[in-house]
Amino acid sequence: MAIVLGENRYGKAENGLVRVDRDGDEHRITDLDVSVSLSGDMSDTHLTGANDKVLATDTQKNTVFAFARDGIGEIEDFALRLARHFVTSQESIARARVRVASFPWQRLTVDGQPAHHSFARAGGGTRTTTVHHDGERAWVVGGVEDLTVLNTTGSEFWGFPRDEYTTLAETKDRILATAVTASWRFGTEDTEDTEDTDWASAYDTALAAMLDAFGGTHSLSLQQTLYAMGSRVLETVPEIVEVRLSLPNKDHFLADLSPFGLDNPGEVFYAADRPYGLIEGTVLRDDAPPAGPAWS
Structure with a gap:
């Protein structure tokens, strides 16, 4: 050997x-x-x-x-x-x-x-x-990390499988919060083309597109929101061919105020930092060229 x-x-x-x-x-x-x-x-x-x-x-x-x-x-x-x-x-x-x-x-x-x-x-x-x-050749990947976003309503989660270990209640109204880590791959591998790219405009437009999709999507799952965010970037920035997103679910739970003789009509929450659901996914054009080594 x-x-x-x-x-x-x-x-x-x-x-x-x-x-x-x-x-x-x-x-x-x-x-x-x-x-x-x-x-x-x-x-x-x-x-x-x-x-x-x-x-x-x-x-x-x-x-x-x-x-x-x-x-x-x-x-x-x-x-x-x-x-x-x-x-x-x-x-x-x-x-x-x-x-x-x-x-x-x-x-x-x-x-x-x-x-x-x-x-x-x-x-x-x-x-x-x-x-x-x-x-x-040059491969370029842009992105953003630690972008914390939150919707106070417009998010649901229900219809999931239930077994003997399931305790989570279904909800038609919840806080949806996450800290976005996103990276996007530019389609060009030609050195001259990379020099002609308006990187600042691509970043600003991609960031605005993700935020618009997050705020404008009535979410039935964080996965649905992820796909909407990635799709919006591809729709608005033609130079980008693939978007990878990592969205940790930052849970906000309704605080129980009943021991104090108080009601809580969806106003007081406590935020839990771990454990957390982690939703990850890739959205890409169907004709995107193969990923280069900048991804690895």
Whole structure:
């Protein structure tokens, strides 16, 4: 029996990067988490410990900060720049994967006017991208995570199978809440086409489409809502060919106020964080090209 080295990669994960753009009096802030992962001709370092083909992870970190000096722009473009650099500058590197999370900040208001240099962390979800480049083609996945949404009504759950272990009561009116993690795959694999994509518009439109679908769907199940959200993204952003969604059900249970002599006409709830139902699914165009390595 032979023992061989399988697929492998290495990199510098979760590089915290903050850039302040100081053009004029009004500053702008970009807050990122950047992870780099490289693969290629790395067998020697695993089998013999030779490091002559290994670009140090500290060098990868330094590259991230050096590239930020010239500006970041859209996170998809920044990830593409980094991925292409690692592949083209190192003979031993055949593939580069860069994931970027962009944390939202909002400008404060001071004395009724927008502040020039004061910000508060916003809660509208974290924008993400994952880029994979192999020297010829680039695959781009966008997305959002930690986007918490809630409908106070317009959600039902009934008609499910009942057996000897079922205690859940059916309901025709419940709170529906979830923390959305969504990723969407762009159909192009051509490097020139990726440069022409309006990443900011695609993100804003996809996010608005998901929120519209969540708020506008009378939900008989969270699965139905998931499909509506993914479908709406595909209907409104032609560059996107596939959407993956992970929706944990954030349960809100009616508080029992009867021991205190009080009624509770659907007004007071307690939120339970675990355990929770986890609904996951993929919505895609029937002619979507096969998924590239940015998904994996």
